[in-house]
Amino acid sequence: MTVQTTTRSDEKYLARAIDIATQNVKEQGGPFGALIVTADGQEFAGVNRVTANLDPTAHAEVSAIRAACTGVGSFDLSGAVLYTSCEPCPMCLASSLWARLDRIVFAANRDDAARAGFDDAAFYRFFDEPQVRDSMLPVAAVPLDDQTRTAPFIEWGITANRIEY
Amino acid sequence: MTVQTTTRSDEKYLARAIDIATQNVKEQGGPFGALIVTADGQEFAGVNRVTANLDPTAHAEVSAIRAACTGVGSFDLSGAVLYTSCEPCPMCLASSLWARLDRIVFAANRDDAARAGFDDAAFYRFFDEPQVRDSMLPVAAVPLDDQTRTAPFIEWGITANRIEY
Secondary structure (H helix, E strand, O other), rough: OOOOOOHHHHHHHHHHHHHHHHHHOOOOOOOOOEEOOOOOOOEEEEEOOHHHHHHHOOOHHHHHHHHHHHHHOOOOOOOOEEEEOOOOOHHHHHHHHHOOOOEEEEEEHHHHHHHOOOHHHHHHHHHHOOHHHHHHHOEOOOOOOHHOOOOHHHHHOOOOOOOOO | OOOOOHHHHHHHHHHHHHHHHHHOOOOOOOOOOOEEEEEOEEEEEOOOOOOOOOOOOOHHHHHHHHHHHHHHHOOOOOOEEEEEEEOOHHHHHHHHHHHOOEEEEEEOOOHHHHHOOHHHHHHHHHHOHHHHHHHHOOEOOOOOOHHHOOHHHHHOOOOOOOOOO
8 A cells, every 4th residue: 555645634534433433332333433524525424333233234434435325315426535443344445436435544454453353354365365265255157158147238238217337 | 266166056046146137127226136045045135226225335245245134133144155147346245255155156247247337347456456556546544653543442342242243
């Protein structure tokens, strides 16, 4: 990771994300908090509710993205910044890409998370070291002819009122 | 990706996932469908609702994971298999890791998705080519002292009734 420049307001928002994370532990959530600030200054918080909501995807960052999208009425958060109490895991990074966030600022790092008992560091290895992937989560293609394999895309292509993203 | 062995029942479930994807296009959803089959044979479908629900994380695989977790009453899907109409994007792969899925079987690949206009292939580059990351989504740490940076983990450590995952 390259060192990026951060600002005083970045530090202010990040302190808020850390406070949100600490408060969430007191409310039976995981020790993670996030804050999305849109280009026009709207703020949307998210907390980790994996165990509380029985949802392994309910990381603070994903929760903040979903809240912000609902709040602004769009699946596209271009121009927004994500502040998160801890370095985002690959799921949260990829969710941020799909949400078209402008940038991410974080506090604790993946090693801090590992010391607290979370698997972020292990899951980074899945993406960084292709040779470990099969032992962690085998992913297999079933060979199918073009027509069968791409049937949903063919239907998509002939759908006049499709909403692209 | 190594070639994995798949079975006749894999092919049956995968055909279902493809049908679910095609049907979803007819219901104003994206051309993606998924099916999770638990170790004891329960089935949970998921479809892409990104534009319909204004949720960039509502990929078919994530939707299926959420539905399966709600259905079985756990944030842990160990023993379950994910069948998906298209090769999962990095968000869906990492979500599957967090959900502790046993394995994934898919039909269409990332190039098929790219030809249909979806950014999965571009987002794989974010993980596969570190040199492109900053231009796609800058991720920056604010340097903070240990106590400030890890405050949520400190609170977590002193919380007696914490639920680990």
